[in-house]
Amino acid sequence: MTTYVLTAIGDDRPGLVAALAAAVDENGGNWVDSQLALLAGKFAGIVQVDVPEGNVGAFLEALPVLAEEVGLEVEANVAGAGAGSPTGESLRLHLLGQDRTGMVREVTSALTSQGATIDGLRSWTREAPEGGGMLFEAEAEVRLAAGADDDGIREALEQIAAELMVDLELDATD
Template identity: 80%
Template sequence: MTTYVLTAIGDDRPGLVAALAAAVDEHGGSWVDSQLALLAGKFAGIVQVDLPDESVQGFLSALEGLEAEVGLAVEAAVAEQTAPPGPARALRLHLLGQDRTGMVREVTTALRSQGATIDGLRSWTREAPEGGGMLFEAEAELRLPAESDEADVREALETIAAELMVDLELDAPE
């Protein structure tokens, strides 16, 4: 059995996920995990699949055909089998403030300085109430190594939150 991580992108239309799932199934594979999204009219996804070794070449050929068939470009990479991460603490981050350039860079730089890993990040903009401009909002799932101090992470984020003038919440996931 070989594990692959697939990245897929195409113009949004019905049937993209069905075509990819069919290729996995037709080659005896198992759809293990995925994150799929629609942004600005584009469908994008990342999918982990397990495939029997004898089916890999046929599967990779089938992926190449998906772009011509349904407009879905798919890249496949063999997943590296790594040791599971050491002890870690999970945190959830929520950020809300006036939209401005550089916000994601500043937040992620502060997280990196504290050794935090971002397991998931979703961000979006929306109109502020009463014509107050655009708001930027983000939610992230973080993982801190056991040796990291949550108070240091909070302090690093609160420092930039004050500079960016955003509300920030950092707590354990529910």
């Protein structure tokens, strides 16, 4: 088996996921994991699939056909050698504050400075109550480096939270 990570993007319409799933299945592949989303009228997804060695060629040839038939651009990359289970402690991060440019950069730079990895990130904006402008909210799954504790990351994030004037919570995952 060869493990691929597929990235897919196209204008949203019914049948995109079904078409991709059919290409995987018709080539003997197994849909292992995925994250799919709709953003600003675009469908975007990342999918991990396993494909039998003998079917790799046909599978890779089937992917460009999806762009022609359903408008879904798919790129396939062989999974990295480091693929596997995370080794460090996992934490859940929640941020809420007035929307402004640079927030994601500031928070992710603080995480990087402590050797943390982002396993998942979801962010969005919404109207603040009573006409208070726009709020930015984010949730992330963060993994510390193996053997690291959360004190350094908490300190770095608390400093960022004070500078950005946001509420920031960091909790251990269950």
